[in-house]
Amino acid sequence: MSGPTARPANGGDVVIAGAAETDAVGVLPEHSTLRLHVEGARNAVADAGLRMSDIDGIASVSAPGPIQVAHALGIRPRWIDGTGVGGTSFLLHVRHAVAAIRAGHASTILVTHGESGKSRVGAAYGMLPPSSPNxxxxxxxxxxxxxxxxxxxxxxxxxxxxxTPEQLAYVPVAQRKWAARNPRARYREPITVEDVLNSRMISYPLHLLECCLVTDGGGALVITSAERARDLPQPPVHILGTGETFESPLISQMEDFTTSAAFRRSSAEAFAEAGISHGDVDHLMIYDAFAHVPIYGLEDMGFVGRGEAGAFIAEGNTEPGGRLPLNTNGGGLSYTHTGMYGMFLIQESVRQLRGQAAAQVPGVEVSVALGNGGMFMAAGTLVLSNRTA
Amino acid sequence: MPARGKPTPVPTPETRPYFDAAARGELKIQRCLDCGRPFFYPRPCCPFCASAALEWITASGRATLYSYTINHRPAPGFEQDAPYAIAVVQLEEGPRMMANIVGIDNTPDNLVLDMDLQVTFEQRGDVTIPQFTPAGTEAAR
Structure with a gap:
């Protein structure tokens, strides 16, 4: 794989020690955006076997952002990250948290997400200024x-x-097979290619069933050193490699419409840092706001050649029983999609690596998550494992 | 400004020459005087070499259809147009820009990738914006 120079493996010295979602995801009109953050945070800290007073670093996206969230939780952080680059922001927060923990700037970092994407309770309105290029x-x-x-x-x-339109339509069909095994998934009924192609046209060539859900929900992560995590109850998830980048804030200015430079660069960096190759990956999560995004992701990460991903998915390689399990929670297409979906990628990777997933894949040792921000605007990639190298 | 009309761009000092040219029926883009490359959208420095030595050039107005979507859920002001194409066109000079394809029914059969297009202009409030139309049609003045 071309890209950054390989560096020595990091030894997995920083881990995800706690991970949890809100009690429910879906339609939660009684939950403000802030409450979704708080509920996810409390669940994640409890999952880690820690108390809120153990947290000394906070990362989140505005609004409400890290200040509001930390204040609501009574956290007095010595490290704050408010990086907001759309739905992949949480993957970047994890990357930044690794550096912060290594540097000694914080010992135990909380990354939170909450979004009232469906009910819009206390939701932010992301209008760009009228003089922006967009x-x-x-x-x-x-x-x-x-x-x-x-x-x-x-x-x-x-x-x-x-x-082909049929290959594209198979992406939600394959993911629905995973969702059928996940009781928390919004949609679990099996669907066919015909169902997809007969669903309402939203934005040609994409039909309704090729577009993600719009839901309410949240989740959070607790990140700390592997050394600290030794005393904690959950099996640690080691952060072996990370990458982040962006391509363009305007979709019209994406360099080549057949490939995401952000996906390519971010993933090459994460794979190189982890010192892994594609054959090492047991489980994969790719941000699926729309059916074509996993197709770009599979190719841009290098799992298949250019132009091969549609057939690869249609041949069953990514569905239950396939050789590269992809989006095993059902994805944004069938599980949940709050707007900034990246947190749910990481949550499912953690569950699979702990052996706690609803649709558990046997023997997952390396899981990779690729997050998208905006519309092919930004990307983040995490290589996670339940072993240190 | 009409209530819920189509959005009207608000130019900034560095984009004003582009909109002024559009009002005169010209499509102007910037070119770098150091590395020679043309680019879009207008901005204060060259995205290829960061030079601030820039000139405005008049584009030929010829373009091809690079890609598009046909939107069935209209944005405010576009209710009468839906379903309508949101396209990205490739200018003869190289840069790409977003546009609508006017003067033709926006159907998949009519909108063939790489088809030849010609710039045309649309008055939008007190601003003029470039649009594109199939080459050789009436709207391609």
Whole structure:
């Protein structure tokens, strides 16, 4: 794999010691955005066998952001990270937390997510300033949220590589098979390619069932040193490699519509740091706001060649019993999608590595999560393992 | 400003020449005087070499259809247009920009990738924005 120079393996000296979601995900009109953060945080700290007073670092996305969340929880942090690059932000927080713990800037860091994506209780409105490049050069052409922008590159990909509408429609079909095994998943009924192609057109060429859910929910992580985690109850999840980058804040300025430079660079960096190759990966999570995003992800991470991912998924390789289990919680397409979905990627990777997942894959030792921010705007990648190298 | 009309861009000092040119029926983009490369969108320095020595050039207005989506859930102001295409076009000079494809029904059959397009202009409030239309049609003045 081309990319950054390989570095010595980090030894997995920093771990995820606590991980939990809100009690429920889905439609939670009684939960404010802040409550979703707080509930996820309390659950994660309890999962780690710690008390809130043990937390000395906080990372979260505005709004409400790390200050509000830490204040609500009574945390007095000596380390704060408010990096907000869309749905992948939490993967970046994990990466930054590893560095902070190594540097001694904090010992036990809490990363929180909460979003009232469906009920919009106390939700932030992410309007860009009218003089921003997006507002001047894209908004006048009638864009309205991710379905109208994230989808634009897809036709070019389909033309270049011959991806068929049926192959694309199989992505949600495969993921629904995982969701069927997950009692918390929003949609669990099996679906067919025909069901997908007969569902309402949202943004051609994508149908309703090729678009993610819109839900309420949250989750949090507790990150600390492997040494500290030895006394804690959960099996540690070692952070072996991480990557982060961005490509373009405007979808129209993405360099090549058939590949995400952000996915490529972020993942190459994480794989190189971890010193792993693709054959080492037992379980994979790829941000799936729309059906084509896992196709880009599989190719841009290097699991398959350019133009091969549609057939790879349609042949059953990523579904239950396949050789590369992908999006085993059901994904944003069937499990839950609050808006900034990245936290749920990490949660499922942790569950699989602990052997605690609803749709548990036998013998998972290395799990990789690829997060997307914005519309192919930013990316973060984590290589996680239940062993140290 | 009309209530819930189509969005009107708010130019900044560095984008004003682009919108002023559009009002005159010209598509202007920037080019770097140091590395020679043209780029879009307008900004204070070259994204390839960070030089601040820039010039405005008049684009030919010829472009091809790079990719698009057909949006069935209209943005405010676009209710009468839905379903409508949101396209990215590739200018003859190289850079790409977002546009609508006007003067033709926005159906998958009509909108063929790599088809030839020509710039046209649309008045939007007190601002003029470039749009694109199939080359050789009436709207391609």
């Amino acid at each position: 507002a001047q050069f894209e908004a006048p052409y009638g864009v309205l949220g991710p379905p109208t922008m994230f989808t634009i590159p897809l036709l070019r990909y389909m033309k270049e590589f011959g991806l």
